Amino acid sequence: MAIEIINQLINQDALAKPSKRIANQCKELAALVTRHTDGKGNGFHKTAIDKLEFTRESSIPAALHGVYQPVFCIVVQGKKEALLGDETYRYGEAQYLAISVDLPLSGFVVEATPDKPYLAFKLNLDPRQLCDIITAQTKPSASKKENSVRGLFVSTTDAPLLDCALRLTRLLDTPQDIPILAPMIIREIYYRLLIGEQGEAVCQIATSGSNMQRIAEVIKLIRADFAKPMRVEKLAEKANMSPSSFHHHFKEVTSMSPLQYQKQLRLLEARRLMLAENSDAANAAYQVGYESPSQFSREYSRMFGAPPIRDIERLRTA
Template sequence: MDDKVTQHQQELALLIERFAEADGVHSTAIPLLHFIRASSKGEPIYSLHEPALCIVAQGSKLVMLAQENYQYDPSHYLVVSVDLPIAGQIIEASPHSPYLCLRLDFDRNLILDIISKSDQEWIKKGDSQRGLFVSKTNSLLLEAVLRLVRLLDTPKDIPVLAPLMIREIFYRVLNNEQGNRLKQIALLGSQTERIAKVISLIKQAFAEPLRIEQLATAVNMSASSLHHHFKEVTAMSPLQYQKQLRLQEARRLMLSESADAANAGFQVGYESPSQFSREYARMFGLPPISEIKRFRGN
Protein backbone atom coordinates (compact mmCIF):
# COMPACT_ATOMS: atom_id res chain seq x y z
CA MET A 1 0.00 0.00 0.00
CA ASP A 2 1.17 3.57 -0.64
CA ASP A 3 1.72 6.04 2.20
CA LYS A 4 -1.66 7.76 1.76
CA VAL A 5 -3.58 4.50 1.95
CA THR A 6 -1.58 3.42 5.01
CA GLN A 7 -2.30 6.72 6.72
CA HIS A 8 -6.03 6.41 6.00
CA GLN A 9 -6.07 2.85 7.31
CA GLN A 10 -4.37 3.90 10.54
CA GLU A 11 -6.90 6.69 11.12
CA LEU A 12 -9.78 4.33 10.33
CA ALA A 13 -8.44 1.76 12.80
CA LEU A 14 -8.26 4.39 15.56
CA LEU A 15 -11.83 5.51 14.87
CA ILE A 16 -13.24 1.98 14.85
CA GLU A 17 -11.38 1.12 18.05
CA ARG A 18 -12.79 4.22 19.73
CA PHE A 19 -16.38 3.42 18.82
CA ALA A 20 -16.03 -0.35 19.33
CA GLU A 21 -14.31 -0.73 22.68
CA ALA A 22 -15.30 -4.38 23.20
CA ASP A 23 -15.29 -7.41 20.94
CA GLY A 24 -18.39 -8.02 18.88
CA VAL A 25 -20.56 -6.32 16.26
CA HIS A 26 -21.49 -2.73 17.07
CA SER A 27 -24.29 -0.67 15.55
CA THR A 28 -23.69 3.06 15.10
CA ALA A 29 -25.75 6.24 14.87
CA ILE A 30 -25.56 5.77 11.09
CA PRO A 31 -28.13 2.96 10.58
CA LEU A 32 -26.32 1.17 7.73
CA LEU A 33 -22.87 1.34 9.35
CA HIS A 34 -21.56 -1.33 11.74
CA PHE A 35 -18.17 -1.95 13.35
CA ILE A 36 -16.69 -5.39 14.10
CA ARG A 37 -13.91 -5.98 16.62
CA ALA A 38 -12.20 -9.21 17.69
CA SER A 39 -9.17 -9.65 19.94
CA SER A 40 -8.34 -13.19 18.86
CA LYS A 41 -8.62 -15.61 16.00
CA GLY A 42 -11.80 -17.62 16.00
CA GLU A 43 -13.67 -20.58 14.61
CA PRO A 44 -15.76 -20.13 11.44
CA ILE A 45 -19.02 -18.27 12.02
CA TYR A 46 -21.86 -19.27 9.72
CA SER A 47 -24.35 -16.67 8.57
CA LEU A 48 -26.47 -15.42 5.72
CA HIS A 49 -24.49 -12.41 4.58
CA GLU A 50 -26.73 -9.67 3.20
CA PRO A 51 -25.49 -7.14 0.60
CA ALA A 52 -22.70 -5.06 2.15
CA LEU A 53 -19.28 -3.52 1.72
CA CYS A 54 -16.71 -4.70 4.29
CA ILE A 55 -13.45 -2.82 4.84
CA VAL A 56 -10.77 -4.08 7.22
CA ALA A 57 -8.64 -1.49 8.98
CA GLN A 58 -6.57 -4.01 10.96
CA GLY A 59 -6.22 -7.79 10.90
CA SER A 60 -7.46 -10.27 8.33
CA LYS A 61 -10.51 -12.43 7.64
CA LEU A 62 -11.29 -15.48 5.52
CA VAL A 63 -14.71 -15.92 3.95
CA MET A 64 -15.78 -19.32 2.65
CA LEU A 65 -18.53 -19.59 0.03
CA ALA A 66 -19.29 -23.20 -0.90
CA GLN A 67 -15.83 -24.53 -1.89
CA GLU A 68 -14.30 -21.10 -2.52
CA ASN A 69 -12.14 -19.03 -0.16
CA TYR A 70 -11.78 -15.25 -0.15
CA GLN A 71 -9.35 -13.40 2.10
CA TYR A 72 -9.49 -9.68 2.78
CA ASP A 73 -7.34 -7.37 4.88
CA PRO A 74 -6.29 -3.69 4.95
CA SER A 75 -5.16 -3.99 1.32
CA HIS A 76 -8.45 -5.42 0.07
CA TYR A 77 -12.17 -4.93 0.68
CA LEU A 78 -15.06 -7.35 0.31
CA VAL A 79 -18.36 -6.75 -1.47
CA VAL A 80 -21.35 -9.08 -1.17
CA SER A 81 -24.03 -8.11 -3.69
CA VAL A 82 -26.71 -10.76 -2.99
CA ASP A 83 -27.72 -12.72 0.11
CA LEU A 84 -25.18 -15.53 0.45
CA PRO A 85 -24.75 -18.26 3.09
CA ILE A 86 -21.10 -18.02 4.07
CA ALA A 87 -18.67 -18.96 6.81
CA GLY A 88 -16.39 -16.18 8.05
CA GLN A 89 -13.25 -16.78 10.08
CA ILE A 90 -10.93 -14.16 11.58
CA ILE A 91 -7.40 -15.34 10.90
CA GLU A 92 -5.31 -12.41 12.13
CA ALA A 93 -6.08 -10.73 15.46
CA SER A 94 -4.60 -10.31 18.95
CA PRO A 95 -5.39 -8.34 22.13
CA HIS A 96 -2.69 -5.80 21.23
CA SER A 97 -3.70 -5.61 17.56
CA PRO A 98 -7.40 -6.56 17.32
CA TYR A 99 -9.27 -7.26 14.13
CA LEU A 100 -11.10 -4.04 13.19
CA CYS A 101 -13.60 -3.88 10.35
CA LEU A 102 -16.54 -1.81 9.19
CA ARG A 103 -19.60 -3.10 7.36
CA LEU A 104 -21.75 -0.77 5.28
CA ASP A 105 -25.05 -2.30 4.18
CA PHE A 106 -26.77 -1.36 0.92
CA ASP A 107 -29.60 -2.38 -1.39
CA ARG A 108 -30.14 -2.64 -5.13
CA ASN A 109 -32.04 0.66 -5.32
CA LEU A 110 -29.03 2.63 -4.13
CA ILE A 111 -26.78 1.11 -6.81
CA LEU A 112 -29.46 1.64 -9.47
CA ASP A 113 -29.86 5.30 -8.51
CA ILE A 114 -26.11 5.98 -8.56
CA ILE A 115 -25.73 4.44 -12.00
CA SER A 116 -28.76 6.25 -13.43
CA LYS A 117 -27.44 9.64 -12.26
CA SER A 118 -23.85 9.20 -13.39
CA ASP A 119 -22.05 8.35 -16.60
CA GLN A 120 -21.69 4.72 -15.56
CA GLU A 121 -21.93 2.28 -18.47
CA TRP A 122 -24.45 -0.51 -18.21
CA ILE A 123 -23.26 -4.07 -18.55
CA LYS A 124 -24.82 -6.65 -20.85
CA LYS A 125 -27.94 -8.31 -19.53
CA GLY A 126 -26.60 -11.75 -20.34
CA ASP A 127 -23.67 -11.45 -17.98
CA SER A 128 -23.69 -13.16 -14.59
CA GLN A 129 -20.79 -13.37 -12.17
CA ARG A 130 -20.19 -14.28 -8.56
CA GLY A 131 -22.20 -12.23 -6.07
CA LEU A 132 -19.13 -11.83 -3.86
CA PHE A 133 -15.75 -10.38 -4.69
CA VAL A 134 -12.57 -9.00 -3.14
CA SER A 135 -10.98 -5.91 -4.66
CA LYS A 136 -7.96 -3.73 -3.97
CA THR A 137 -8.41 -0.81 -1.56
CA ASN A 138 -7.54 2.68 -2.81
CA SER A 139 -7.19 6.14 -1.27
CA LEU A 140 -10.31 7.64 -2.91
CA LEU A 141 -12.52 4.98 -1.38
CA LEU A 142 -10.88 5.27 2.04
CA GLU A 143 -11.19 9.07 2.04
CA ALA A 144 -14.95 8.75 1.45
CA VAL A 145 -15.22 6.09 4.18
CA LEU A 146 -13.33 8.27 6.66
CA ARG A 147 -15.63 11.22 6.00
CA LEU A 148 -18.60 9.00 6.80
CA VAL A 149 -17.11 7.58 10.01
CA ARG A 150 -16.05 11.03 11.23
CA LEU A 151 -19.73 12.04 11.19
CA LEU A 152 -20.18 9.94 14.33
CA ASP A 153 -18.49 12.81 16.19
CA THR A 154 -21.14 15.26 14.93
CA PRO A 155 -24.45 13.37 15.15
CA LYS A 156 -26.52 16.40 14.07
CA ASP A 157 -24.86 16.20 10.63
CA ILE A 158 -25.70 12.53 10.05
CA PRO A 159 -29.25 12.84 8.61
CA VAL A 160 -28.13 15.29 5.90
CA LEU A 161 -24.55 14.27 5.12
CA ALA A 162 -24.44 10.49 5.69
CA PRO A 163 -26.63 9.62 2.65
CA LEU A 164 -24.39 11.75 0.43
CA MET A 165 -21.23 10.12 1.71
CA ILE A 166 -22.67 6.61 1.40
CA ARG A 167 -23.51 7.36 -2.23
CA GLU A 168 -19.93 8.52 -2.81
CA ILE A 169 -18.54 5.34 -1.25
CA PHE A 170 -20.52 3.08 -3.55
CA TYR A 171 -19.78 5.34 -6.51
CA ARG A 172 -16.09 4.68 -5.80
CA VAL A 173 -16.74 0.93 -5.60
CA LEU A 174 -18.62 1.01 -8.92
CA ASN A 175 -15.65 2.78 -10.52
CA ASN A 176 -13.11 0.35 -9.11
CA GLU A 177 -11.61 -2.61 -10.94
CA GLN A 178 -14.52 -5.01 -10.33
CA GLY A 179 -17.37 -2.51 -10.30
CA ASN A 180 -19.23 -4.38 -13.05
CA ARG A 181 -19.96 -7.18 -10.61
CA LEU A 182 -21.94 -4.76 -8.48
CA LYS A 183 -23.71 -3.16 -11.46
CA GLN A 184 -25.27 -6.51 -12.37
CA ILE A 185 -27.56 -6.50 -9.36
CA ALA A 186 -29.12 -3.17 -10.42
CA LEU A 187 -29.79 -3.95 -14.08
CA LEU A 188 -33.48 -4.80 -14.48
CA GLY A 189 -33.82 -8.07 -16.36
CA SER A 190 -30.20 -9.09 -15.96
CA GLN A 191 -29.49 -12.68 -14.99
CA THR A 192 -28.04 -11.57 -11.66
CA GLU A 193 -31.12 -9.48 -10.86
CA ARG A 194 -33.32 -12.49 -11.64
CA ILE A 195 -31.20 -14.74 -9.46
CA ALA A 196 -31.55 -12.21 -6.63
CA LYS A 197 -35.33 -12.60 -6.96
CA VAL A 198 -34.99 -16.39 -6.85
CA ILE A 199 -32.86 -16.10 -3.71
CA SER A 200 -35.59 -13.99 -2.11
CA LEU A 201 -38.21 -16.63 -2.98
CA ILE A 202 -36.09 -19.45 -1.53
CA LYS A 203 -35.49 -17.45 1.66
CA GLN A 204 -39.21 -16.84 2.13
CA ALA A 205 -40.01 -20.55 2.10
CA PHE A 206 -36.75 -22.42 2.72
CA ALA A 207 -38.51 -25.04 4.88
CA GLU A 208 -40.81 -25.99 1.99
CA PRO A 209 -39.89 -28.43 -0.81
CA LEU A 210 -37.89 -26.71 -3.55
CA ARG A 211 -39.70 -26.54 -6.88
CA ILE A 212 -37.26 -25.43 -9.57
CA GLU A 213 -39.88 -25.17 -12.33
CA GLN A 214 -41.99 -22.78 -10.26
CA LEU A 215 -38.97 -20.64 -9.42
CA ALA A 216 -37.92 -20.54 -13.08
CA THR A 217 -41.40 -19.53 -14.20
CA ALA A 218 -41.52 -16.77 -11.57
CA VAL A 219 -38.45 -15.07 -13.09
CA ASN A 220 -39.11 -15.98 -16.74
CA MET A 221 -36.21 -18.39 -17.10
CA SER A 222 -35.88 -22.01 -18.12
CA ALA A 223 -35.00 -24.50 -15.38
CA SER A 224 -31.59 -25.19 -16.94
CA SER A 225 -30.81 -21.47 -17.33
CA LEU A 226 -31.86 -20.84 -13.73
CA HIS A 227 -29.60 -23.61 -12.47
CA HIS A 228 -26.65 -22.35 -14.53
CA HIS A 229 -26.89 -18.68 -13.57
CA PHE A 230 -27.74 -19.45 -9.94
CA LYS A 231 -24.49 -21.37 -9.65
CA GLU A 232 -22.57 -18.58 -11.39
CA VAL A 233 -23.81 -16.04 -8.85
CA THR A 234 -23.81 -18.12 -5.64
CA ALA A 235 -21.23 -20.89 -6.30
CA MET A 236 -23.90 -23.49 -5.48
CA SER A 237 -27.10 -24.97 -6.86
CA PRO A 238 -30.53 -23.79 -5.66
CA LEU A 239 -30.87 -27.03 -3.65
CA GLN A 240 -27.47 -26.55 -2.01
CA TYR A 241 -28.39 -22.95 -1.21
CA GLN A 242 -31.65 -24.04 0.41
CA LYS A 243 -29.81 -26.73 2.37
CA GLN A 244 -27.35 -24.20 3.78
CA LEU A 245 -30.21 -21.92 4.86
CA ARG A 246 -31.95 -24.86 6.55
CA LEU A 247 -28.87 -26.04 8.40
CA GLN A 248 -27.85 -22.55 9.53
CA GLU A 249 -31.34 -21.92 10.89
CA ALA A 250 -31.43 -25.32 12.62
CA ARG A 251 -28.09 -24.55 14.25
CA ARG A 252 -29.40 -21.19 15.46
CA LEU A 253 -32.50 -22.86 16.92
CA MET A 254 -30.39 -25.37 18.83
CA LEU A 255 -27.67 -23.04 20.08
CA SER A 256 -29.72 -19.90 20.70
CA GLU A 257 -33.19 -21.22 21.53
CA SER A 258 -32.24 -24.57 23.08
CA ALA A 259 -34.31 -26.59 20.60
CA ASP A 260 -33.50 -30.30 20.48
CA ALA A 261 -32.01 -31.71 17.29
CA ALA A 262 -35.12 -33.56 16.11
CA ASN A 263 -37.37 -30.53 16.56
CA ALA A 264 -34.89 -28.14 14.95
CA GLY A 265 -34.54 -30.40 11.92
CA PHE A 266 -38.31 -30.70 11.59
CA GLN A 267 -38.82 -26.93 11.83
CA VAL A 268 -36.48 -26.25 8.92
CA GLY A 269 -38.02 -28.87 6.65
CA TYR A 270 -36.27 -32.17 7.35
CA GLU A 271 -38.60 -35.18 7.65
CA SER A 272 -35.79 -37.65 8.34
CA PRO A 273 -33.73 -37.11 11.54
CA SER A 274 -30.95 -39.31 10.17
CA GLN A 275 -30.68 -37.27 6.97
CA PHE A 276 -30.64 -34.07 9.00
CA SER A 277 -27.86 -35.43 11.23
CA ARG A 278 -25.76 -36.53 8.24
CA GLU A 279 -26.06 -33.24 6.38
CA TYR A 280 -25.50 -31.22 9.55
CA ALA A 281 -22.29 -33.13 10.32
CA ARG A 282 -21.12 -32.71 6.73
CA MET A 283 -21.50 -28.93 6.97
CA PHE A 284 -20.44 -28.20 10.57
CA GLY A 285 -18.09 -31.09 11.30
CA LEU A 286 -20.10 -32.69 14.12
CA PRO A 287 -23.55 -34.28 14.39
CA PRO A 288 -26.09 -31.88 15.96
CA ILE A 289 -26.25 -33.63 19.35
CA SER A 290 -22.45 -33.67 19.66
CA GLU A 291 -22.20 -30.00 18.76
CA ILE A 292 -24.85 -29.03 21.32
CA LYS A 293 -22.85 -30.85 24.02
CA ARG A 294 -19.62 -29.15 22.94
CA PHE A 295 -21.30 -25.74 22.87
CA ARG A 296 -22.81 -26.14 26.33
CA GLY A 297 -19.53 -27.48 27.67
CA ASN A 298 -17.73 -24.37 26.42
Protein backbone atom coordinates in the same frame (compact mmCIF):
# COMPACT_ATOMS: atom_id res chain seq x y z
CA MET B 1 20.38 6.26 -20.34
CA ALA B 2 20.57 8.46 -17.25
CA ILE B 3 17.28 10.15 -18.21
CA GLU B 4 15.60 6.74 -18.55
CA ILE B 5 16.82 5.69 -15.09
CA ILE B 6 15.53 8.97 -13.60
CA ASN B 7 12.15 8.48 -15.30
CA GLN B 8 11.96 4.93 -13.94
CA LEU B 9 12.69 6.17 -10.43
CA ILE B 10 10.02 8.86 -10.77
CA ASN B 11 7.49 6.29 -11.96
CA GLN B 12 8.38 3.93 -9.11
CA ASP B 13 7.98 6.77 -6.63
CA ALA B 14 4.60 7.67 -8.11
CA LEU B 15 3.46 4.07 -7.71
CA ALA B 16 4.79 3.88 -4.16
CA LYS B 17 2.97 7.01 -2.98
CA PRO B 18 -0.59 5.65 -3.31
CA SER B 19 0.26 2.51 -1.34
CA LYS B 20 1.84 4.61 1.42
CA ARG B 21 -1.19 6.87 1.39
CA ILE B 22 -3.53 3.88 1.66
CA ALA B 23 -1.50 2.46 4.55
CA ASN B 24 -1.79 5.77 6.39
CA GLN B 25 -5.53 5.94 5.69
CA CYS B 26 -5.99 2.41 7.05
CA LYS B 27 -4.00 3.32 10.14
CA GLU B 28 -6.19 6.37 10.77
CA LEU B 29 -9.41 4.42 10.16
CA ALA B 30 -8.19 1.64 12.47
CA ALA B 31 -7.60 4.23 15.22
CA LEU B 32 -11.14 5.59 14.78
CA VAL B 33 -12.74 2.13 14.80
CA THR B 34 -10.66 1.23 17.87
CA ARG B 35 -11.87 4.31 19.70
CA HIS B 36 -15.52 3.66 18.87
CA THR B 37 -15.37 -0.02 19.86
CA ASP B 38 -12.96 0.16 22.81
CA GLY B 39 -14.44 -1.36 25.95
CA LYS B 40 -17.46 -2.75 24.10
CA GLY B 41 -16.11 -6.26 23.61
CA ASN B 42 -15.80 -8.34 20.47
CA GLY B 43 -18.34 -8.69 17.69
CA PHE B 44 -20.45 -6.29 15.66
CA HIS B 45 -21.02 -2.74 16.92
CA LYS B 46 -23.80 -0.55 15.58
CA THR B 47 -23.20 3.18 15.19
CA ALA B 48 -25.30 6.34 15.13
CA ILE B 49 -25.17 6.18 11.32
CA ASP B 50 -27.83 3.93 9.84
CA LYS B 51 -26.36 0.92 7.99
CA LEU B 52 -22.82 1.52 9.38
CA GLU B 53 -21.30 -1.00 11.78
CA PHE B 54 -17.82 -1.83 13.02
CA THR B 55 -16.38 -5.29 13.70
CA ARG B 56 -13.78 -6.00 16.38
CA GLU B 57 -12.20 -9.34 17.33
CA SER B 58 -9.24 -9.47 19.72
CA SER B 59 -8.75 -13.23 19.30
CA ILE B 60 -9.45 -15.89 16.70
CA PRO B 61 -13.01 -17.04 17.46
CA ALA B 62 -14.90 -20.02 16.15
CA ALA B 63 -16.27 -19.75 12.62
CA LEU B 64 -19.37 -17.61 12.17
CA HIS B 65 -22.06 -19.20 9.99
CA GLY B 66 -25.00 -17.22 8.69
CA VAL B 67 -26.86 -15.71 5.77
CA TYR B 68 -25.13 -12.47 4.85
CA GLN B 69 -27.16 -9.74 3.15
CA PRO B 70 -25.72 -7.19 0.67
CA VAL B 71 -22.81 -5.49 2.41
CA PHE B 72 -19.55 -3.63 1.79
CA CYS B 73 -16.79 -4.34 4.32
CA ILE B 74 -13.26 -2.84 4.47
CA VAL B 75 -10.68 -4.62 6.60
CA VAL B 76 -8.51 -1.99 8.29
CA GLN B 77 -6.54 -4.35 10.54
CA GLY B 78 -6.03 -8.12 10.66
CA LYS B 79 -7.13 -10.81 8.21
CA LYS B 80 -10.23 -12.85 7.54
CA GLU B 81 -11.52 -15.69 5.34
CA ALA B 82 -14.99 -16.29 3.94
CA LEU B 83 -16.16 -19.68 2.72
CA LEU B 84 -18.84 -19.69 0.03
CA GLY B 85 -19.73 -23.22 -1.05
CA ASP B 86 -16.35 -24.76 -1.90
CA GLU B 87 -14.65 -21.41 -2.53
CA THR B 88 -12.43 -19.62 -0.01
CA TYR B 89 -11.91 -15.85 -0.12
CA ARG B 90 -9.01 -14.37 1.85
CA TYR B 91 -8.76 -10.67 2.54
CA GLY B 92 -6.84 -8.40 4.86
CA GLU B 93 -5.79 -4.82 5.52
CA ALA B 94 -6.76 -2.35 2.77
CA GLN B 95 -8.96 -4.91 1.02
CA TYR B 96 -12.72 -4.99 0.88
CA LEU B 97 -15.34 -7.68 0.58
CA ALA B 98 -18.66 -6.94 -1.11
CA ILE B 99 -21.72 -9.19 -1.10
CA SER B 100 -24.47 -8.39 -3.58
CA VAL B 101 -27.14 -11.04 -2.84
CA ASP B 102 -28.19 -12.97 0.28
CA LEU B 103 -25.57 -15.70 0.68
CA PRO B 104 -25.01 -18.43 3.30
CA LEU B 105 -21.39 -17.97 4.37
CA SER B 106 -18.86 -19.12 6.93
CA GLY B 107 -16.55 -16.37 8.20
CA PHE B 108 -13.18 -16.94 9.89
CA VAL B 109 -10.97 -14.29 11.50
CA VAL B 110 -7.45 -15.62 10.91
CA GLU B 111 -5.29 -12.81 12.28
CA ALA B 112 -6.14 -11.01 15.53
CA THR B 113 -4.54 -10.41 18.93
CA PRO B 114 -5.53 -8.34 22.01
CA ASP B 115 -2.81 -5.81 21.13
CA LYS B 116 -3.75 -5.73 17.43
CA PRO B 117 -7.37 -6.85 17.00
CA TYR B 118 -9.16 -7.54 13.75
CA LEU B 119 -11.02 -4.36 12.78
CA ALA B 120 -13.45 -3.75 9.95
CA PHE B 121 -15.70 -1.01 8.58
CA LYS B 122 -19.03 -2.47 7.47
CA LEU B 123 -21.74 -0.73 5.43
CA ASN B 124 -24.99 -2.48 4.52
CA LEU B 125 -25.83 -1.88 0.86
CA ASP B 126 -29.13 -0.47 -0.38
CA PRO B 127 -29.93 -1.54 -4.00
CA ARG B 128 -32.40 1.34 -4.35
CA GLN B 129 -29.69 3.95 -3.75
CA LEU B 130 -27.41 2.17 -6.19
CA CYS B 131 -30.21 2.26 -8.74
CA ASP B 132 -30.58 6.03 -8.30
CA ILE B 133 -26.90 6.56 -9.05
CA ILE B 134 -26.96 4.23 -12.08
CA THR B 135 -29.98 6.11 -13.43
CA ALA B 136 -28.25 9.46 -12.90
CA GLN B 137 -25.17 8.50 -14.91
CA THR B 138 -25.16 10.53 -18.12
CA LYS B 139 -22.91 8.17 -20.08
CA PRO B 140 -24.28 4.62 -19.99
CA SER B 141 -21.79 1.92 -20.93
CA ALA B 142 -22.02 0.35 -24.36
CA SER B 143 -24.54 -2.47 -24.48
CA LYS B 144 -23.01 -5.92 -24.39
CA LYS B 145 -24.02 -9.44 -23.55
CA GLU B 146 -24.41 -9.70 -19.80
CA ASN B 147 -22.51 -12.44 -18.03
CA SER B 148 -23.50 -13.64 -14.60
CA VAL B 149 -21.03 -12.59 -11.92
CA ARG B 150 -20.38 -13.97 -8.47
CA GLY B 151 -22.46 -12.43 -5.69
CA LEU B 152 -19.33 -12.06 -3.54
CA PHE B 153 -16.00 -10.53 -4.46
CA VAL B 154 -12.80 -9.25 -2.83
CA SER B 155 -10.86 -6.25 -4.15
CA THR B 156 -8.13 -3.84 -3.10
CA THR B 157 -9.41 -0.56 -1.68
CA ASP B 158 -8.23 2.61 -3.40
CA ALA B 159 -7.48 5.95 -1.74
CA PRO B 160 -10.73 7.74 -2.74
CA LEU B 161 -12.84 4.89 -1.34
CA LEU B 162 -10.89 4.88 1.93
CA ASP B 163 -11.25 8.64 2.11
CA CYS B 164 -15.05 8.20 1.98
CA ALA B 165 -14.90 5.65 4.80
CA LEU B 166 -12.78 8.01 6.90
CA ARG B 167 -15.09 10.98 6.37
CA LEU B 168 -18.14 8.89 7.22
CA THR B 169 -16.54 7.55 10.41
CA ARG B 170 -15.40 11.02 11.51
CA LEU B 171 -19.05 12.12 11.46
CA LEU B 172 -19.61 10.03 14.60
CA ASP B 173 -17.74 12.79 16.48
CA THR B 174 -20.16 15.44 15.18
CA PRO B 175 -23.58 13.75 15.42
CA GLN B 176 -25.37 16.96 14.45
CA ASP B 177 -23.84 16.60 10.96
CA ILE B 178 -24.94 12.99 10.41
CA PRO B 179 -28.48 13.58 9.02
CA ILE B 180 -27.19 15.87 6.23
CA LEU B 181 -23.67 14.64 5.45
CA ALA B 182 -23.88 10.86 6.01
CA PRO B 183 -26.30 10.21 3.09
CA MET B 184 -24.04 12.26 0.79
CA ILE B 185 -20.91 10.32 1.75
CA ILE B 186 -22.70 6.96 1.50
CA ARG B 187 -23.89 7.96 -1.97
CA GLU B 188 -20.25 8.74 -2.89
CA ILE B 189 -19.17 5.30 -1.60
CA TYR B 190 -21.73 3.70 -3.92
CA TYR B 191 -20.44 5.81 -6.80
CA ARG B 192 -16.83 4.78 -6.07
CA LEU B 193 -17.87 1.12 -6.06
CA LEU B 194 -19.71 1.53 -9.37
CA ILE B 195 -16.70 3.06 -11.13
CA GLY B 196 -14.21 0.66 -9.50
CA GLU B 197 -12.79 -2.61 -10.80
CA GLN B 198 -15.86 -4.53 -9.60
CA GLY B 199 -18.29 -2.03 -11.11
CA GLU B 200 -20.02 -4.63 -13.28
CA ALA B 201 -20.93 -6.79 -10.29
CA VAL B 202 -22.05 -3.78 -8.23
CA CYS B 203 -24.13 -2.48 -11.14
CA GLN B 204 -25.99 -5.77 -11.50
CA ILE B 205 -27.23 -5.52 -7.90
CA ALA B 206 -29.59 -2.70 -8.87
CA THR B 207 -30.11 -3.15 -12.62
CA SER B 208 -33.65 -4.23 -13.39
CA GLY B 209 -33.74 -7.49 -15.32
CA SER B 210 -30.06 -8.32 -14.78
CA ASN B 211 -29.22 -11.97 -14.18
CA MET B 212 -28.09 -11.14 -10.64
CA GLN B 213 -31.29 -9.30 -9.79
CA ARG B 214 -33.44 -12.11 -11.16
CA ILE B 215 -31.47 -14.63 -9.10
CA ALA B 216 -31.75 -12.32 -6.07
CA GLU B 217 -35.54 -12.33 -6.41
CA VAL B 218 -35.59 -16.14 -6.56
CA ILE B 219 -33.33 -16.28 -3.49
CA LYS B 220 -35.99 -14.31 -1.58
CA LEU B 221 -38.55 -16.96 -2.54
CA ILE B 222 -36.25 -19.79 -1.43
CA ARG B 223 -35.56 -18.09 1.90
CA ALA B 224 -39.27 -17.52 2.53
CA ASP B 225 -40.16 -21.19 1.95
CA PHE B 226 -36.95 -23.19 2.47
CA ALA B 227 -38.64 -25.91 4.57
CA LYS B 228 -40.84 -27.00 1.67
CA PRO B 229 -39.71 -29.27 -1.21
CA MET B 230 -38.11 -27.24 -3.98
CA ARG B 231 -39.39 -27.21 -7.56
CA VAL B 232 -36.52 -25.90 -9.67
CA GLU B 233 -38.75 -25.61 -12.75
CA LYS B 234 -41.07 -23.24 -10.87
CA LEU B 235 -38.15 -21.12 -9.69
CA ALA B 236 -36.75 -20.98 -13.23
CA GLU B 237 -40.12 -19.76 -14.43
CA LYS B 238 -40.08 -17.00 -11.79
CA ALA B 239 -36.63 -15.96 -13.06
CA ASN B 240 -37.89 -16.02 -16.65
CA MET B 241 -35.20 -18.58 -17.56
CA SER B 242 -35.13 -22.14 -18.80
CA PRO B 243 -34.33 -24.69 -16.04
CA SER B 244 -30.82 -25.30 -17.43
CA SER B 245 -30.11 -21.56 -17.81
CA PHE B 246 -31.48 -20.87 -14.33
CA HIS B 247 -29.30 -23.58 -12.78
CA HIS B 248 -26.23 -22.16 -14.57
CA HIS B 249 -26.83 -18.54 -13.55
CA PHE B 250 -27.78 -19.47 -9.98
CA LYS B 251 -24.49 -21.32 -9.56
CA GLU B 252 -22.52 -18.48 -11.17
CA VAL B 253 -23.95 -16.00 -8.67
CA THR B 254 -23.98 -18.15 -5.50
CA SER B 255 -21.26 -20.78 -6.16
CA MET B 256 -23.79 -23.53 -5.40
CA SER B 257 -26.86 -25.18 -6.88
CA PRO B 258 -30.38 -24.15 -5.74
CA LEU B 259 -30.65 -27.41 -3.74
CA GLN B 260 -27.31 -26.82 -2.03
CA TYR B 261 -28.40 -23.27 -1.20
CA GLN B 262 -31.65 -24.56 0.31
CA LYS B 263 -29.76 -27.17 2.33
CA GLN B 264 -27.49 -24.54 3.89
CA LEU B 265 -30.50 -22.39 4.82
CA ARG B 266 -32.15 -25.41 6.47
CA LEU B 267 -29.07 -26.32 8.48
CA LEU B 268 -28.48 -22.74 9.62
CA GLU B 269 -32.08 -22.43 10.80
CA ALA B 270 -31.95 -25.83 12.55
CA ARG B 271 -28.84 -24.70 14.41
CA ARG B 272 -30.60 -21.48 15.46
CA LEU B 273 -33.64 -23.44 16.69
CA MET B 274 -31.48 -25.71 18.83
CA LEU B 275 -29.33 -22.91 20.22
CA ALA B 276 -31.87 -20.11 20.73
CA GLU B 277 -35.12 -22.03 21.28
CA ASN B 278 -33.72 -25.15 22.96
CA SER B 279 -35.25 -27.43 20.33
CA ASP B 280 -33.95 -31.00 20.17
CA ALA B 281 -32.24 -32.23 17.00
CA ALA B 282 -35.14 -34.35 15.75
CA ASN B 283 -37.67 -31.54 16.13
CA ALA B 284 -35.34 -28.96 14.55
CA ALA B 285 -34.71 -31.29 11.60
CA TYR B 286 -38.45 -31.77 11.08
CA GLN B 287 -39.19 -28.03 11.30
CA VAL B 288 -36.68 -27.16 8.55
CA GLY B 289 -37.91 -29.86 6.17
CA TYR B 290 -35.83 -32.99 6.87
CA GLU B 291 -37.66 -36.31 6.92
CA SER B 292 -34.61 -38.41 7.83
CA PRO B 293 -32.87 -37.63 11.16
CA SER B 294 -29.80 -39.60 10.09
CA GLN B 295 -29.47 -37.57 6.87
CA PHE B 296 -29.89 -34.39 8.89
CA SER B 297 -27.15 -35.44 11.30
CA ARG B 298 -24.75 -36.34 8.47
CA GLU B 299 -25.26 -33.08 6.61
CA TYR B 300 -25.13 -31.04 9.82
CA SER B 301 -21.81 -32.62 10.79
CA ARG B 302 -20.42 -31.98 7.34
CA MET B 303 -21.30 -28.26 7.52
CA PHE B 304 -20.50 -27.46 11.16
CA GLY B 305 -17.79 -30.01 11.92
CA ALA B 306 -19.65 -31.90 14.66
CA PRO B 307 -23.00 -33.70 15.20
CA PRO B 308 -25.90 -31.47 16.33
CA ILE B 309 -25.80 -32.20 20.08
CA ARG B 310 -22.03 -31.82 20.37
CA ASP B 311 -21.99 -28.66 18.25
CA ILE B 312 -24.69 -26.98 20.34
CA GLU B 313 -22.95 -27.94 23.61
CA ARG B 314 -19.74 -26.43 22.23
CA LEU B 315 -21.52 -23.20 21.29
CA ARG B 316 -23.18 -22.90 24.70
CA THR B 317 -19.88 -23.46 26.47
CA ALA B 318 -18.22 -20.80 24.30
